[in-house]
Amino acid sequence: MSRWRKALSLAAVLAGGAVCGANAPAQMPMLVDLANHRIHIDAAFTGADLLLFGALEQRGDVVVRVVGPPTDIAVRQKINTGGIWLNGDRVDVGTVPSFYSVAASRPLDDIASPDLRRDLELDVRYQVSADIPEAHRAGFIRNFTRRGLYTVEQVPVKIIGGRLFRVTISLPEETPPGEYWVETLLFREGTLAHRRINRLLVERVGFESFLFDLAQDRPAEYGLLAVVLALAMGVTAAEVFRRV
Amino acid sequence: MEIYLPIAGMPVSILLLLGIGFGTGILSGMFGLGGGFLTTPLLILIGIPPTVAVGSEASHIAASSVSGLVAHARRGNVDLRMGLVLLAGGTLGAITGLAIFRLLSRLGQIDDAISLIYVVVLGTVGVLMGLESLRALRRHRLGIRYRPSRQTLLRGLPLRVPFRRSGRYMSIVPPVLTGFVVGVLSTIMGVGGGFILVPAMIYLLGVPTQVVVGTSLLQIAVVTTIATFLHAAFNQNVDLLLGLLLLIGAVVGAQIGSRLMVQLRGEQIRFLMAGLVLLVVVMLGLNLVLPPDDPFIVERVL
Numbered sequence: 001m002s003r004w005r006k007a008l009s010l011a012a013v014l015a016g017g018a019v020c021g022a023n024a025p026a027q028m029p030m031l032v033d034l035a036n037h038r039i040h041i042d043a044a045f046t047g048a049d050l051l052l053f054g055a056l057e058q059r060g061d062v063v064v065r066v067v068g069p070p071t072d073i074a075v076r077q078k079i080n081t082g083g084i085w086l087n088g089d090r091v092d093v094g095t096v097p098s099f100y101s102v103a104a105s106r107p108l109d110d111i112a113s114p115d116l117r118r119d120l121e122l123d124v125r126y127q128v129s130a131d132i133p134e135a136h137r138a139g140f141i142r143n144f145t146r147r148g149l150y151t152v153e154q155v156p157v158k159i160i161g162g163r164l165f166r167v168t169i170s171l172p173e174e175t176p177p178g179e180y181w182v183e184t185l186l187f188r189e190g191t192l193a194h195r196r197i198n199r200l201l202v203e204r205v206g207f208e209s210f211l212f213d214l215a216q217d218r219p220a221e222y223g224l225l226a227v228v229l230a231l232a233m234g235v236t237a238a239e240v241f242r243r244v
Numbered sequence: 245m246e247i248y249l250p251i252a253g254m255p256v257s258i259l260l261l262l263g264i265g266f267g268t269g270i271l272s273g274m275f276g277l278g279g280g281f282l283t284t285p286l287l288i289l290i291g292i293p294p295t296v297a298v299g300s301e302a303s304h305i306a307a308s309s310v311s312g313l314v315a316h317a318r319r320g321n322v323d324l325r326m327g328l329v330l331l332a333g334g335t336l337g338a339i340t341g342l343a344i345f346r347l348l349s350r351l352g353q354i355d356d357a358i359s360l361i362y363v364v365v366l367g368t369v370g371v372l373m374g375l376e377s378l379r380a381l382r383r384h385r386l387g388i389r390y391r392p393s394r395q396t397l398l399r400g401l402p403l404r405v406p407f408r409r410s411g412r413y414m415s416i417v418p419p420v421l422t423g424f425v426v427g428v429l430s431t432i433m434g435v436g437g438g439f440i441l442v443p444a445m446i447y448l449l450g451v452p453t454q455v456v457v458g459t460s461l462l463q464i465a466v467v468t469t470i471a472t473f474l475h476a477a478f479n480q481n482v483d484l485l486l487g488l489l490l491l492i493g494a495v496v497g498a499q500i501g502s503r504l505m506v507q508l509r510g511e512q513i514r515f516l517m518a519g520l521v522l523l524v525v526v527m528l529g530l531n532l533v534l535p536p537d538d539p540f541i542v543e544r545v546l
Contacts, residue, residue, distance in 0.1 A: 045248045046255045072545035076352055079539075084360070084532045087352050087541065139540025146538075173248075173255050208250040208485075215251055215480050223476030226484055227469050230303045233488070234310025234465075237495045241311075 029194040030062075031055045032184045037198070039171065040205045047148075047173045050200065052182060053166040061104065061111040061187040062157045062165050065122065066200070068099025068149075069178030075136045075143075091136045094129045098176040100150045103167045105157040111187050120185070120192070124150045148172030177202045251483035252296045258489060260290065265304075265490035269497020271520070272308070274504055274513055277442070278464060280305045280435035281369075283490060285362055285524045292486070294358045295349070298434030299472070299481035304490045305436045306468040308498070313465045316458030323409035323455045327462035329416045330423035330441075334467040337427020342474040345432050349479070352543060359528045361433060367525045369439050374518035380511035410451045410459075419449055423463055431471040436464035 032054035039048050052064055073096050076087040102122060104111055118126060124145075128137055144150040149172060157167040180200040186193045204212055215222045246255040264286050268279035280301050287297035316322055348354040401415035422444045426437035441460045445451040451459065476482040 041248065043248050044246070046246050074352075074543050074545050076541050076543065077539050078536050078541060080535070084356070085534075085536055085539075086356050090352055090543075092545065136540060139538065140542055142538060143540060143542045174253060204250070208248055211484060212250040215476065215482070219477045219480055222480075223473040223482070226303050226472050226476050226482050226487075227306070229484060230307040230469065230472060230487070231310050233491055234307040235314055237307070237311040237491075238314035241495070241499055 029057045030184065030186045030196060032196045032198060034182060034198050034200060037200060039175070039200065039202045041175070041177060041202065041208065042204075042206045043208055045173070047175065048171045050169045050171055050182075051166065052169070052184070052198075053164070054184060054196075056159075056163050056165065056186065058188070059162045060193060061106055062159065063102065063104045063108070063111060063122065063185040063187065064157055064167050064169070065183045065185070066099065066101040066169055067097045067181045067183070068176055068202075069097075069180070070095045071098040071176065072096075073140065075132075075140045077136065077139065091132050093132055093136070093140055096140075097127055098149065098178070099171070099180065100124055100127060100144075100152075101154075101169050102152045103155050103157050103169060104153055105159050105165065108153060112190055112192075116190070116192070122185075124152055147174060149174070149176075171202070175202055177204050247485065247489075249292075249296075249483050249486050251300070251481065252292050252486060254291070256290070256292070256486075261486065261489040262493040264290075265493025266497040267493075269308075269494030270501035270504065271497075271517070272494065273498035273501020277438040278305045278309055278436035279494065281362075281366060281433070281439055282520065282524060283494075284434040285366075285528055287486075288359065289527060293481075294355045295345075295479060295481040296483055296486070298345075298358060298432070299475035299479060300483040300486040301434035301490070302431070302468050302471040302475055303482055303484065303487035304494065305434075306465060306472050307487070307491050308494055309436055309461050309465040309468060311495070313458070313461040316461055319458070321455050321458030322462055323407055323451065323459045324462075325405070326407045326410055326419060326449075326451065326455075327459045329405075329407075329419045330426075330459070330463040331466050332416075333420035333423030333425075334427035334430075334463050335470060337424040337429075338431045338467050338470045338474060340424070341428040341431025341471070342478060344428070345475075346478060356532065358433065359532055361429070363525050363529045363532065365429060365433070365440075366521050367529075370518050370521035370525055373514055373521065377511045377515035377518055381515065384509070384511065407451075409455055410449075412450055414449070422448065423467075426463065427467050430464070430467050431474065434471075436468055438464055 032052065035051035035053070039050070050066065073093040074090045075093055076090055078085040079088040108117060108122065112122070117123060121127065124141055128141060141150060148170070155167060155169065157165050159165045180202060182198040182200050184196045214225070245258050247258050248255045264283060268283045271282065272279035283304065284297050284301045287301065288294050345354065348357045401417045403416045404414055405416055406413045422441065426441045429435070429440065430437040438460055441463060442456055445456050445460060446453065472482060
């Protein structure tokens with residue numbers, strides 16, 4: 001079903017882009033769209049693929065960066081305390097993107113100079129404060145990378161015939177809900193030529209979302225619901241098996 | 245088939261959760277215990293955050309102990325006065341347990357603390373149960389009949405009242421303290437605490453065997469109900485979907501388990517149980533003792 005919808009919307013937008021390109025070829029160096037502007041976290045959610053595609057007016061290098069909603073993070077180092085590994089002191093990392101992914105049509109080193117990449121903050125390490133101990137900083141980035149929340153140059157942006165491009169970025173099972181910025185950067189001869197931003201909304205839906213919101217926003221009511229449900233199910237189970 | 249657990253924030257196989265509920269349900273039906281002391285560690289071992297495992301398991305135990313309580317109350321196997329005295333301590337224990345839980349959370353030590361408490365408490369219970377069942381098995385081979393001793397060392401304490409259903413006239417101090425200790429552990433560990441409460445009632449309080457299970461279920465049902473509410477209200481760590489799936493598996497498992505019980509003698513079951521408990525202790529213990537793959541862990545700041 002969703003694959004159908006993806007395919008349909010892809011065809012529709014590509015058709016629209018072609019028409020647009022025909023009418024106004026000079027004004028638009030790059031057209032970009034997402035197959036889905038909303039990703040739903042429901043009971044069946046085990047991660048999702050974010051498909052981004054677009055068209056170029058001239059040849060160039062394309063870099064796509066997806067940045068998730070900001071979150072506050074702290075890191076602890078496990079320390080062997082009398083034979084047991086216990087958490088050491090907390091080191092506040094500060095505010096970081098809860099998701100960060102960069103994909104490029106060629107290795108980033110070949111697309112833009114280190115200075116330009118730093119100016120554009122085109123790597124995870126520019127997103128994390130340098131004020132904390134390096135071991136903790138690296139440990140945090142390693143942790144988020146392992147969980148699929150931080151990925152840099154894992155998948156390529158595929159350029160087809162020098163004009164069309166597409167990339168599929170995978171969102172892991174623990175993708176945090178919220179507003180995502182999907183930034184597409186066009187480079188020509190090592191300089192930034194054009195930049196487009198698309199919004200992506202990742203949201204919890206359905207019964208899961210109801211439970212989560214209730215648990216977070218009205219914990220006392222959620223607690224009462226939990227208690228009433230548990231008692232009701234317990235009494236029901238006793239009745240069902242009374243004669244068994 | 246996987247289902248996304250809203251509070252745990254991760255997808256888990258439905259069959260796995262039903263299976264864990266079913267497996268521990270069989271054991272609880274065989275042994276007459278809630279099985280939380282196996283379910284919670286299993287949930288932790290499959291990757292559910294320890295705090296969510298504890299909070300959700302409280303809701304599961306509340307439901308299953310209420311169902312057991314209804315059945316026992318119908319047969320008149322509940323000493324209400326004893327139950328209420330236990331609960332006076334148990335309620336206070338649940339509140340104290342939650343305070344300790346929150347303190348450990350604030351210190352960032354709750355995950356390891358849960359495992360550590362499990363290793364210590366379950367390790368002790370497992371060793372004692374194993375030794376006791378070995379002695380009983382040897383007695384059985386030698387043909388000696390065993391009667392639990394009824395006298396307690398707790399004479400001379402104040403506030404003595406009659407417990408008619410249990411046929412005891414004793415101070416309320418030991419049952420209040422017992423209820424308190426079990427209430428604290430119950431809330432921190434996400435268990436009913438029957439594995440401590442039942443032996444304590446038999447050996448320490450001298451409650452007759454036929455009312456022990458029903459009366460302990462009264463304490464367990466009320467304390468886990470309170471714990472469920474407190475966890476949900478203060479820690480937001482109760483995943484109702486997780487609790488529900490475990491319960492469905494457990495209800496079916498318990499019915500099968502209570503039929504299997506007749507095939508084995510009590511001390512044989514206790515011996516198997518002790519082995520299982522010690523296995524869980526070893527697995528949780530290894531996680532604490534072995535060097536972690538990556539020593540850095542990340543926590544969200546709220």
